[in-house]
Amino acid sequence: MLVKDVMMTLDSFPVILENVIFKEALEEMNHKKLGIACVVNQENSLKGIITDGDIRRKLLKIQKPLSAFFIDDCIDHAIVSPIVANADFTLEAAVEIMRNKQIWDLPVVDNSNKLVGLLHLHPVVEALLKK
Structure with missing residues (x-):
């Protein structure tokens, strides 16, 4: 089984542009119910x-008023070198990374x-249990 067989599609998780304000990023995360x-x-x-x-x-870590975070660009608070997978990775290899x-x-x-x-852990576990 490959990552592409289990991964969530772009419309099913929060995807935001780098210049969107942080508050909107949080709202999208809340709307899609994903962390x-x-x-x-x-x-x-x-x-x-x-x-x-x-x-x-x-x-x-950062000592500034909470409301001040909301107007920052979301990229200011992002991890800019995230760990990633390729769609053609085996599911087992991706789970090992995770x-x-x-x-x-x-x-x-x-x-x-x-x-x-x-790739979200819950669908991965479901797929592996069915296998």
Whole structure:
């Protein structure tokens, strides 16, 4: 089984442009009910990710009013070198990456770093249990 057989499609998880304000990124994460947003440019190249955990750590580290975060560009709070997978990776290889890095989500990109999907742990577990 390959990553492309299980990954979420672009319309089913938060994908936001790098110049969107942070508040809108949080609203999109809340709307899609997922603790990650992928940040892309106009050409859909992956520029970074924002996760619930990264937001929590950033709020604790940076001493500024919470409302001041909301107007920042979302890329200012993104992890700009995220760990990624390719759609043609085996599911087992992707799960090994997720296990080693202790992450639940893995952006899926093509060979030119265009975002094509997201591998989320819950669908992966379901697919592996059915296998």
